[in-house]
Amino acid sequence: MIGVGVIGCGYWGPNLVRNFARNERSQIIGVCDARYERAARVGAEYRVPLITDQPAKLFAAKEIQLIVIATPSFTHFDLAREALQAGKHLLVMKPLTTRVDHAEELVALAAQRGLVLGVDHTFVYTGAVRRIKELVDAGELGDIFYIDSVRINLGLFQSDVNVVWDLAPHDVSIIDYLLSGQEPREVSAIGAKHVGSPTENIAYLTLRYSDHLLAHIHVNWLAPAKVRRTIVGGSRRMVIYDDVEPSEKIKVYDKGVTISQRNGDTDAAYQMLVQYRSGDMSAPNLDPREALAVESNHIIDCILAGSQPLADGAAGLRVVRILELAQRSIEREGLPLKLQVGAPPAGRLSP
């Protein structure tokens, strides 16, 4: 039985509490929030023994093996470092940290102590994204040409982070997962601030992986309706993943184009022989389990097996690296910036 302590009982934390409470191999030992009444509320619901506003009490509790950090992003690094130093396994909400060097330090520390460091890249644990990954890995989509991801809503304006750090981790982590940890060679981003917000509430990110592989992300807190749609365009098939759709979240289109170049033809306008393939669409049946149930169970597996999770510290670091670059590009009005990976990340992607 894994003892779990959850720090941060605002919007997302209680979902983690619920999933670890429900799992038969874990139990919630403590909950913590800087606002005590929030910890008390969820603590009462699950009759949690230890309710506190002091993270240190959780780090000190021997019955706790796993610390879940669900606090604002800028606090992740300090809390995570302390937890690792106290010998606790970790699950940190996205983004792992708000600085690349911080993420690197956590990855190194977890590796050194032999502790599990998971990042809550929630979508990587959905039936939908896992199914797309299977299609990619099986070659069903052919070569990936582009990934286009839109994640917009009338979102909660936050004062400590902009929309890039708040929403884009979802898209970047999905793309990172689908591309097996491949990193883009160039990142550019453009954003805008509205209604007096000190931070960007709309942004467009472009990740250039190669001449033929482009990823593009639109994140927006000021959209009137919720759109969460990722298109993966491949040479053989194309996928639309619409997360708002209650059923049929993934549609696989057997559609495509092939072009033959005619030789010896002088008229440029008629040089191409384009063939269109417009076949059936199919919506595969998906694992319907809640992503957090899959994720919390997987973290428990990793702790018991001594392995690193699907979304590990290295994945968290790669995502932070892209976000930091996007942020710098926004500040330079959209200038494309090269990604430089000084040292390879300490961890590895567990496929």
Added chain:
Amino acid sequence: MIGVGVIGCGYWGPNLVRNFARNERSQIIGVCDARYERAARVGAEYRVPLITDQPAKLFAAKEIQLIVIATPSFTHFDLAREALQAGKHLLVMKPLTTRVDHAEELVALAAQRGLVLGVDHTFVYTGAVRRIKELVDAGELGDIFYIDSVRINLGLFQSDVNVVWDLAPHDVSIIDYLLSGQEPREVSAIGAKHVGSPTENIAYLTLRYSDHLLAHIHVNWLAPAKVRRTIVGGSRRMVIYDDVEPSEKIKVYDKGVTISQRNGDTDAAYQMLVQYRSGDMSAPNLDPREALAVESNHIIDCILAGSQPLADGAAGLRVVRILELAQRSIEREGLPLKLQVGAPPAGRLSP
């Protein structure tokens, strides 16, 4: 009764023939296509008196007052110039031309001869876009914060133009119309070529109008499903225009955010007081007429009244100016480029 000659009987031309044939104030006198059999087919359907593969025969026909040009883009300029020189009124498919100087010359020529020069910015004539324009002009949306337009499909790959010149004229002309001809200060674009195509089949355009007003366009010939969705985000209300939706193409959301800055507060993280407004959505009843029926009727009105149409040569020129800049930005890997308007366009936007 306005006599009409249509040049180009491929995909779009027959729709123009049908609409001018149906209008009680016009009749089709001649149809022309470089491939004679295409002209013959539509000519037989409407029992058109003059069927030819020689545009000159239409320019010479006295019964023809209006020439409609529905040929590939690169041929527009020469045909349009000849038609104007022959004293004919003109309706040219989008884009008006493929070069800014060509568009300028046509605008000047039409003005000099006192001829109508319409550009088939079809969407400007839809009930949906006209309704959004009314909302904008009435101040119902407040200040415009952003316009986000997506127009993707498994489109026809073309060898003479890329996806920017093929699809983006629709989005740029809608944006130009909604913003009453205001021009962006900066344009950037990024694109990619796939499956051996010599031209870009996917592209993202960013038009920066001011610090607070951003327009973004995603055009794509290699998408598995048809998406045509434009979001207009305003300070008071927001609109989603989904052209693929069979009914309720426009949804007006009474949603928004206001932020008050607290004074004298030292902790930046808690300085904002954000208020969300999440009211009803309404879908206004729209004029259901086919856009081409409205447009063809409007062109006839303009010829009879001696006025310029809603989408006139000046609008066509502004659109070409943006497309040309986007093209140059793509060639420089997304570098933002400033729009320089040497001389004001010769025409004016008829509101």
Added chain:
Amino acid sequence: MIGVGVIGCGYWGPNLVRNFARNERSQIIGVCDARYERAARVGAEYRVPLITDQPAKLFAAKEIQLIVIATPSFTHFDLAREALQAGKHLLVMKPLTTRVDHAEELVALAAQRGLVLGVDHTFVYTGAVRRIKELVDAGELGDIFYIDSVRINLGLFQSDVNVVWDLAPHDVSIIDYLLSGQEPREVSAIGAKHVGSPTENIAYLTLRYSDHLLAHIHVNWLAPAKVRRTIVGGSRRMVIYDDVEPSEKIKVYDKGVTISQRNGDTDAAYQMLVQYRSGDMSAPNLDPREALAVESNHIIDCILAGSQPLADGAAGLRVVRILELAQRSIEREGLPLKLQVGAPPAGRLSP
């Protein structure tokens, strides 16, 4: 070249004119409407030689081989009889007639004269319905359990027919086609009149084919949105046909249930072993041609080949038989009525 005369230039007639004008093997010789100006309008659009308000002129025209009847239902019988007597092939809008004996007479007359008698069961010519028929015939759906069809809208209230005679011919003809002309053993229907209408504007029809095969139809002129959805439930697969959907009109679900009865079990509540199969959904690519284009071309084929069309007089008769019974059931407040087929229809279903 088949010469065509169209009687009735209201809402639907011009669509027929357009399709026969476009077909390269037919031409419109004459158009007729009791309101001359309506005939004149469509006649001018296509420069039709003969424009009249006298059907007799079309019957007398030697260049006309095919008469299309697109007038109100109650006039079909007289016009159709005259046309057949004049030796013309016929395409009659749905319903064929408003009385069973009238339909029988027309079927007999056409057979006797060796003339084509087609009924405009438009949906039978759509790519969607033809594809479902292929699935049914190939056994892909297994045994058909039920067909549920909803066709509702804010429709045009008509004074001469109720919603059953106006809308249900579409559903009944689709069901008749899918079931290869099988006739129900019992029909019941219930309806209601509103807003002072002398005829029913909402109705529910139940067609009982066997203990295990039920068809149900909901037709409604007083619904706020357009719904046109037919579900075909089979033992192996199930189909949803949503005609309002712009793409993916047909979805084939690989879903189902099998139940094994356990023997020797005393507790009734646990006697069943139910197994659910919840596989993928697929949306087959469909023939995108307009149904009327397919239908008009097929009618021309039949005239040239001397064969009867897919939706022939016999199909038209079977549909009228069901509608008449439904009407009688409505008048008797929903009493289920047995279908009695005195004599087999003179024609046969051409598969």
Added chain:
Amino acid sequence: MIGVGVIGCGYWGPNLVRNFARNERSQIIGVCDARYERAARVGAEYRVPLITDQPAKLFAAKEIQLIVIATPSFTHFDLAREALQAGKHLLVMKPLTTRVDHAEELVALAAQRGLVLGVDHTFVYTGAVRRIKELVDAGELGDIFYIDSVRINLGLFQSDVNVVWDLAPHDVSIIDYLLSGQEPREVSAIGAKHVGSPTENIAYLTLRYSDHLLAHIHVNWLAPAKVRRTIVGGSRRMVIYDDVEPSEKIKVYDKGVTISQRNGDTDAAYQMLVQYRSGDMSAPNLDPREALAVESNHIIDCILAGSQPLADGAAGLRVVRILELAQRSIEREGLPLKLQVGAPPAGRLSP
């Protein structure tokens, strides 16, 4: 603090546990299931003090004031009677009982003992249905013409009840609520059994309230996709409630028809003057709270105030009365049956 005991920890029970655990005015004292391991699982999640497979232990527990019954329908009556006799307030899942006389007895018993008797007509507590009720009561829809409700899915085949008793309670309770407890004068129903099921898996119910007011329900366990859509057609406005839609569950259409009868006109076919009104659609912003949270909180309010809930025993009885009649009509092949209300229900609808 209200102590709660929940009997039945299968599919629905745990949702009740979760909501009463979360509510700050109640706590879960005991959980019970005939299969002990199911009680143990949810008991562990919430660290519930009393876990048992003996309902009697809950009835005996002094800390428990409210018993929630979430067991199969046929067990409701016995358990509910015992609970009331033990002096416990009650919340019973739908349908209240499987026989009218049983429901009558429970209503009488609760009234006699002064205990709260709530029925889990969940939808009555949704923001959507409450909003429609407000529109109806405010006269916004005018006179109600019809209510058409579809609730279909690939549902769980049950051996003890058919689809009418399983799904139709939702629709009947919504209709009962919208019509303020008005009872139909006649009920008819038709059903079919498939795949060897001993009970009906598809059924159509018609409730005739008056000449002008018809309700119709389609319930189906053998449908390939989930449809939950209720249309309320009124003389002034019409509503579509689509419960599967993630947002905009309610659409209010400002559409309608008015018909004037012309006097002294001899031609019946032109006697009607029909006027159509096709105005805007609006989707009101809804209370987003989970129905069970609203319901559980409301039950607590009722216990504390000594009042009966919105969905009380009388509502539960009216629903059972309709279901029992529908069942009898199915057995008589769709024969319309009159509803006879021997004695008025003991309770009253709390509006």
